[in-house]
Amino acid sequence: METRTGRLSGRQAEAARNDGVILDAAREVFMREPGAPISAVAEQAGVGVGALYRRYAGKEELLRTLCSDGLHRFVALAEAALAEDGDPWEAFAGFVRGVTDSDVHSLTVRLAGTFTPTPELHELAAHASALANRVFRRAKAAGVLRPDLHANDIPMIFEQITAIRLGDAERTATLRRRYLALVLDAVRAQPGATRLPGPPPSAEEFGARWRPEA
Amino acid sequence: METRTGRLSGRQAEAARNDGVILDAAREVFMREPGAPISAVAEQAGVGVGALYRRYAGKEELLRTLCSDGLHRFVALAEAALAEDGDPWEAFAGFVRGVTDSDVHSLTVRLAGTFTPTPELHELAAHASALANRVFRRAKAAGVLRPDLHANDIPMIFEQITAIRLGDAERTATLRRRYLALVLDAVRAQPGATRLPGPPPSAEEFGARWRPEA
């Protein structure tokens, strides 16, 4: 046998491979069921629970890692949308579709509340939220959004789309696209629109999510 | 003291009162958290667990009762919508708003899967679904709905609205109204609408919900 596979070999190679496998498994399992047991993650990854605890001090650390990951993806999507300088509507819609497709909402808000957040996570979340607001304001300024839509409506839309879950992951993704298309039609500036009732959520209301349990 | 309060007195009166109190408590608790323990229902009702088990053989029976209740409400709403003979759009929208406001979706689909359904419940569900389809078709025939909207899209919309949960019950209701208004704008026949991507859910896909666990 070679002394190296890529760069590592033997047990080290297996360990390096498992790093990724475990994270992917955790993402899949916890997105499907936020309260799933650790053993389910191990099973999905095809490893023992020991391999899991070798990498993470406990369940919380794993969840925090996942959440942090999700926020980074979210930030990347928002930055990409802000970097775009074509059609303002497409930049906005593309961003929303990206968040939906990568199911980033499940990885962030949905996981919050199942663990005690660190200050760094809070900061990251605030940063992500600020970027998303910029994406929103840019579209708003361009006049492509209905006037009564508020920035804080966007997370609620993600929440609704995330609730769609039917069949396997692929089918779910297709259906989410379908209903996202529906709301996007409503979100776009249009003549005949009714006025949205009730105030949008406030920042404080969202903040309560991160505190104890749900 | 009188021999009767209304019609009953003493312990019997308390028992009759508790009947309703317990059901209301169960509805509130399980709608907030479908996996809540029985003791939470007792606490919310202000009674001991014993009082609960005096009325229901077990948790499942309570859940089935709740679900059956919800389906009956749903049927009533659908029948009311069909009885209306004014504006077809308003009949449809009123129905959807009614289901949203009474949170009937939580009481039915959301509870299904947490218990093993009886044949009667299945029948009731089928009946409810058939009525809802008639409401949908009526609106569709009147031309007030976008053409690419399918009857099976309606339950999915309920699902999304039900996912909205922020603050107390009243705030949640207000927010649901807000986002329901948003999708209703998209659901209504309109000129500039894009075509909805992907096929709507099938009856089989919905049926899978009622089987084992989730």
Place this chain on the structure above:
DNA sequence: TCTCAAACGGAACGGATCACTCCGTTCGGA
């Protein structure tokens, strides 16, 4: 070929939760 440390799998432990039972208590009608 032999040795050893790194990494693994998964049984076992301990704590928590929960559905359900059981019994002593309360209450009101006779």
Place this chain on the structure above:
DNA sequence: TCCGAACGGAGTGATCCGTTCCGTTTGAGA
């Protein structure tokens, strides 16, 4: 005063789950 209906809630047994621990496997170096 007595009795039974209804109650409250502690107790029970089972289940679940996070975490630990240890025997086993693997491959690199000697």
